[in-house]
Amino acid sequence: MTAPAVAAHGVTKRFGPFTALDGVDLDLMAGEVHGLIGSNGAGKSTLIKVLCGAYAPDGGRLEVEGRRVGNATPAQAERAGITVVHQETQLFPELTVADNIVVAAPNRRGRLMRDRRADHAEAAELLGTLGTGLEPGRRAGTLDLAEKKLLQVARALRARPKLLILDEPTAALEPRQSKLITDLVRRLAGDGLAVLFVSHDLDEVRLLCDRITALRDGRIVARLGRGEATPHGLVELVAGRTLANAP
Numbered sequence: 001m002t003a004p005a006v007a008a009h010g011v012t013k014r015f016g017p018f019t020a021l022d023g024v025d026l027d028l029m030a031g032e033v034h035g036l037i038g039s040n041g042a043g044k045s046t047l048i049k050v051l052c053g054a055y056a057p058d059g060g061r062l063e064v065e066g067r068r069v070g071n072a073t074p075a076q077a078e079r080a081g082i083t084v085v086h087q088e089t090q091l092f093p094e095l096t097v098a099d100n101i102v103v104a105a106p107n108r109r110g111r112l113m114r115d116r117r118a119d120h121a122e123a124a125e126l127l128g129t130l131g132t133g134l135e136p137g138r139r140a141g142t143l144d145l146a147e148k149k150l151l152q153v154a155r156a157l158r159a160r161p162k163l164l165i166l167d168e169p170t171a172a173l174e175p176r177q178s179k180l181i182t183d184l185v186r187r188l189a190g191d192g193l194a195v196l197f198v199s200h201d202l203d204e205v206r207l208l209c210d211r212i213t214a215l216r217d218g219r220i221v222a223r224l225g226r227g228e229a230t231p232h233g234l235v236e237l238v239a240g241r242t243l244a245n246a247p
């Protein structure tokens, strides 16, 4: 069996006396969209931050294609092949689409591209390959929310990651816009990328994802394959904390 693109083994993260992640195991396979669900405070963002090098875990280890990686910083994680698209759009509104893709985005080898024409050709080619319909010369500030998210994804892909992490990429989007994102995600996975997809939209997760992991209070409470997740079952999983705390 091939090693997962990225694996977390027994990852623990504490904030002072509080344990936000407690022995989390996760296998993210090339070619799969993996959904991550859980109520607010379950630990989803903390897990993402450990994977992308923003937080050092207090225990456990990370592997990329079977090799242990340090991921002490986001730059290290990116070099190891892990890239994240954060929920907040971090774009430069005054710059063009192409410039947003190339500005300050080190490529896989950590080299800053300096030849602007080559940069723009690369950005245009990337946009063409993705089939996003985004025009390289448009100013980012004029894009709608879905287009901004597509641009963030394009920028993340420039690092040629093995794992693309998307934190609530469709939050605040209308269904028709969300579909632009989820269609792209499906295609990227079809091309062999591993995707970790975090969403509050349980129907979207159920329809899009090959596997689903549910977090609650920093622990994994369910792992479901495609077809094992029912609408009601997912709601129950996410609502677990509320139910357990109900009088």
Ligand code: ADP
Residues within 6 Å of the ligand: 015, 018, 020, 038, 039, 040, 041, 042, 043, 044, 045, 046, 047
């Ligand atoms: P989710 O993304 O699933 O909503 P988070 O990973 O953001 O959950 O948070 C998990 C838990 O860890 C929450 O109880 C949160 O309050 C706590 N937490 C997250 N980040 C910090 C931090 N930097 N300092 C202290 N507690 C934190």
Ligand code: MG
Residues within 6 Å of the ligand: 044, 045, 046
């Ligand atoms: Mg979060």
